[in-house]
Amino acid sequence: MDARIGVLALQGNVSEHIDAFLLALERMGYGPSSEVFEVRSPADLEECHALAIPGGESTTISRLIDKNGLFEPIREFKGGIFATCAGMVLMASEVADPRVHPLCLMDMTVDRNAFGRQRESFEADLAIEGLDGRPFHAIFIRAPVVTRAGPGVTVLSSVDQGIVAVKKGPHMAFSFHPELGEDTRLHEQFLKGIGIT
Ligand code: GLN
Secondary structure, three states: OOOEEEEEOOOOOHHHHHHHHHHHHHHOOOOOOOEEEEEOOHHHHHOOOEEEEOOOOHHHHHHHHHHOOOHHHHHHOOOEEEEEOHHHHHHOOEEOOOOOOOOOOOOEEEEOOOOOHHHOEEEEEEOOOOOOOOOEEEEEEOOOEEEEEOOOOEEEEEEOOEEEEEEEOOEEEEOOOOOOOOOOHHHHHHHHHOOOO
């Protein structure tokens, strides 16, 4: 099957996600008929097998999801969702910030900006469940953590402050930015999880 992957393009690091998915698809042997494109409307979303929700400012992305009539369509989306950083905040069921209208696609509580001001951004080598055993070099930028993962949410990686990678059915969410850098193992694992092999 040809893969059609949408990247929610309302705010945040959109082009990095497009490039990372194109690289992952190329490494998996997909040809030029596979597409990675920007999603701004419910009609765009209908074209996708998978959706990436990028990092950025979760309060802003949340407002724009509502404004563009995408809240219910994303909630009802049948494909997989690959969510990073602000995207992870939006996937949660509980966020202690009333400006975020969470999609409630993963039963979990997320704490925004959980690493504090002194550590706005840092990098760490993480062990991640399901990868080949080699650590993943993760870049955290004003990152959230999951403070509670409900039943059905699988924890893939944690650090001292909390959980930083989770999976539920076809969806994956990360506190960090796997789209920055050339390591596409998490993208490839996500695509395999939704039947793009
Ligand atoms: N701190 C941001 C938020 O909660 C997320 C930061 C990011 O996506 N890099 O919206």
